[in-house]
Amino acid sequence: MTNLPERPETSRVSIEDLLRLKRAERPAPEFWGRFEQDLRAKQLAAIVEPRPWWIKMRLPQVGRAIARFQVPIGAAAAVALSFSVVREYQSLDGVRETSSLARVAALPQSPVRESVGGVTGDTFARNETQDSRTETAILVDAAMPVGETVAVKTLIESLPAGPGELLAMIPWTAGPQTLSGDSSAKPVILDELPQVYFASAIKPAGDHHFAGSVVVDPIAILVQSRIVDLDAVAEASSVSPREIRRNRILASLVVADNSTDADRARSGHSREIVSGDRLYDSVSRLGMGGDRLTLKF
Amino acid sequence: MSATSKITAKTLVASPERQQEAGFDWRVVQSVQAGDVAAFDQLILKYRERVYAMIYNMTSNREDAADLAQDTFIKAFQSINRFQGQSSFFTWLYRIAVNSALTHIRRNKLRSFFSFDKIHEDTSVAAVINQLTDKKDVEREVFVHELQERLNEALLKLSIPHRTVVTLFEIDGLSHEEIAEIMDCSVGTVRSRLHYAKQLLQAELQSYVR
Numbered sequence: 350m351t352n353l354p355e356r357p358e359t360s361r362v363s364i365e366d367l368l369r370l371k372r373a374e375r376p377a378p379e380f381w382g383r384f385e386q387d388l389r390a391k392q393l394a395a396i397v398e399p400r401p402w403w404i405k406m407r408l409p410q411v412g413r414a415i416a417r418f419q420v421p422i423g424a425a426a427a428v429a430l431s432f433s434v435v436r437e438y439q440s441l442d443g444v445r446e447t448s449s450l451a452r453v454a455a456l457p458q459s460p461v462r463e464s465v466g467g468v469t470g471d472t473f474a475r476n477e478t479q480d481s482r483t484e485t486a487i488l489v490d491a492a493m494p495v496g497e498t499v500a501v502k503t504l505i506e507s508l509p510a511g512p513g514e515l516l517a518m519i520p521w522t523a524g525p526q527t528l529s530g531d532s533s534a535k536p537v538i539l540d541e542l543p544q545v546y547f548a549s550a551i552k553p554a555g556d557h558h559f560a561g562s563v564v565v566d567p568i569a570i571l572v573q574s575r576i577v578d579l580d581a582v583a584e585a586s587s588v589s590p591r592e593i594r595r596n597r598i599l600a601s602l603v604v605a606d607n608s609t610d611a612d613r614a615r616s617g618h619s620r621e622i623v624s625g626d627r628l629y630d631s632v633s634r635l636g637m638g639g640d641r642l643t644l645k646f
Numbered sequence: 647m648s649a650t651s652k653i654t655a656k657t658l659v660a661s662p663e664r665q666q667e668a669g670f671d672w673r674v675v676q677s678v679q680a681g682d683v684a685a686f687d688q689l690i691l692k693y694r695e696r697v698y699a700m701i702y703n704m705t706s707n708r709e710d711a712a713d714l715a716q717d718t719f720i721k722a723f724q725s726i727n728r729f730q731g732q733s734s735f736f737t738w739l740y741r742i743a744v745n746s747a748l749t750h751i752r753r754n755k756l757r758s759f760f761s762f763d764k765i766h767e768d769t770s771v772a773a774v775i776n777q778l779t780d781k782k783d784v785e786r787e788v789f790v791h792e793l794q795e796r797l798n799e800a801l802l803k804l805s806i807p808h809r810t811v812v813t814l815f816e817i818d819g820l821s822h823e824e825i826a827e828i829m830d831c832s833v834g835t836v837r838s839r840l841h842y843a844k845q846l847l848q849a850e851l852q853s854y855v856r
Contacts, residue, residue: 362855364847366774368816370790371703371797373771374763375695380712384694388716395720 437590664734671735678726686726690719693736696818697743703813704747706798707761714750718743733827740820741828744810751806762794778854793854800850808843815840 415422636643671692677685697718702711721742729738765771779789801809810829814820815836822840826833848855 362774362777364844364851364855365816366777367793367797367847367851367854368812369774370765370771370793371801372699372817372819373765373768374702374794375699375766376708376763381694384698384712384716387712388690388719391716391720392723395724 668734668736672731675726675729675731675735678723679729686723689722689735689739693739694719697739700740700813700818701743701747702763703801703817704744704809705751706802707759708763709761710750710754714746715743718746721746737824737827740814740824744814744828748806748810760795760798762791762798765790765794796851796854800847803850804843804846808839808846811836811839812843812847 671689674685674688678689694715698711698715701714701718702708705711705714718739722739725742729735767775775786775790775793778793779786781789801812804812807829811825814825814828815822820828822833822836825836829836
C-alpha cells in the first residue's frame with residue numbers, strides 16, 4: 350500500500366497505539382470449541398503413540414546423574430587414549446626396527462620353502478638329536494580374518510651352526526614319532542592331539558637338546574611370504590596393529606638353523622596345523638630359565 | 647487486554663497478585679504431577695488465550711497459531727513431571743510456546759501466509775482507529791484491514807528476537823524481567839532489542855504515526 354492513509358489533522362498515534370490494535374485481534378468464541386476438540390485429539394494421539402527413545406531414556410537426567418563423575422571419567426578416557434596411542438607408536442617402532450632385518454630375507458642364500466597344496470606356511474625347526482638332521486615343519490594356520498593363511502618361512506642358511514647358541518622355543522606339537530624324521534607322517538592338526546609335547550622342556554639334557562641356532566625374523570618371513578610388502582611395512586599404515594601383533598607371534602616360532610638343503614631334503618617333515626589362537630596361547634605359556642623350558646598350564 | 651491490565655502485567659513480577667497466581671498454578675501442577683490429569687484442564691483454560699495470542703502475533707497466521715498453541719500444551723503436559731517450580735508455571739509455559747513459535751518460524755521462513763483474526767474494537771482500540779481515519783462502515787473496515795496487513799508486514803520485517811521482544815512486551819504485556827527469563831537473556835538486552843525494534847517499526851509505519 351503506497352498511498353498514505355487519510356487522517357484527521359489532530360491524530361497523534363504512537364507505535365504503542367498501533368500495537369494495541371494487534372492485541373485486539375482475537376478469535377471468535379466458536380474458535381475455542383474447535384481448539385478444545387483438536388487439543389483433546391492431539392492429547393490422545395500423544396498418549397497412544399510411543400515416545401522417542403531419547404525421551405524414554407531420559408538423557409538429561411542421565412547426564413545430570415553422571416555429571417559428578419565428569420572428572421574421573423575424563424581422566425580415565427585420557428589415560429586410555431594415551432595408552433592406546435603409546436601402544437600404536439611402539440608397535441610401529443617395532444616394525445621399523447625389524448624392517449632392517451627384513452633385508453636379510455632377501456639374501457639369496459636364504460632358502461624359502463614354499464607352501465604346497467593350499468598349505469600356505471611352514472615353520473621349520475631343527476632337531477639335532479637325530480642322526481640325520483630332522484627338520485620339523487609346522488604348518489601354521491594363522492586364521493587371518495579374510496580367510497588367508499600366513500606363510501611362515503624360515504631362514505636356515507644365514508646362520509652359523511653351533512650348539513648352545515639359542516634354544517629353540519618351539520612347542521613340539523607333534524609326537525615323538527613325528528620328530529623321528531618320518532617323512533611319511535601325515536600332518537597333525539593340533540585339535541586332534543591329546544597334548545602338546547615339549548620334549549626339550551621335559552628333559553633338556555636328554556635326547557631332545559638343540560644344537561642349532563634360532564633366528565626370529567618376523568618381517569623377513571612376512572615379506573617373503575608376500576603378506577607384508579616392504580613399502581607397506583615401512584609406511585606401517587596398511588597393516589593393522591592386530592595383524593602385526595599376530596604376525597609377530599607367528600614369526601616368533603620361526604626357527605632357522607644351520608642345516609643344509611640336502612639335509613632338509615633328507616629329513617622328513619612333521620606338519621601340524623595350528624590355529625592362530627592356540628598358537629598364541631602356546632607361545633604365551635612358554636618360558637625359559639637357565640637350561641630349562643617351562644610350560645604353564 | 648486493556649491498557650490498565652497492561653500496566654498491571656508489567657508490574658506483576660514481584661507483586662502479591664502475581665505471587666498468588668504463581669502459587670495457585672504450582673498447586674495445580676503438583677496435583678497433576680500426583681496423578682490428577684484432569685487438573686491440567688484448569689491450566690489450559692487459564693492460559694490458552696494468552697498462549698494463542700502470543701503465537702499468533704509471532705506468526706501472523708491463525709491456523710499455525712492454533713496448532714502451535716495445542717502443541718505447546720501437549721508438550722507442557724508431557725513434561726509436567728520435570729517442572730520443579732523454580733520459575734512460575736506461566737513463565738515455563740511461555741518459554742515452551744516461544745520456542746515452538748521460533749522453531750516454526752525458522753522452518754517456514756520462506757513461506758509465510760497471513761491469516762488474521764478480527765479486531766475486536768473496544769473503547770481504546772476504537773479511539774485509535776478514529777484518530778487514524780474518519781471513514782465509516784465499509785470503508786472503515788477496509789482501512790482497518792489494510793492497517794492490519796501493514797502492521798503484520800512491519801512485524802515480520804523484524805528479526806526473530808526483536809519480533810519476540812515486541813510481541814511479549816507490547817502485545818502480551820510481559821515485564822522486561824519475564825521476557826529476559828523466557829528468552830534466556832539479560833534485561834538490558836531486552837530493553838535494547840525493544841528500543842531498536844520500535845525504531846524499525848516507526849520507520850515502517852511512519853505513514854500512520856506522528
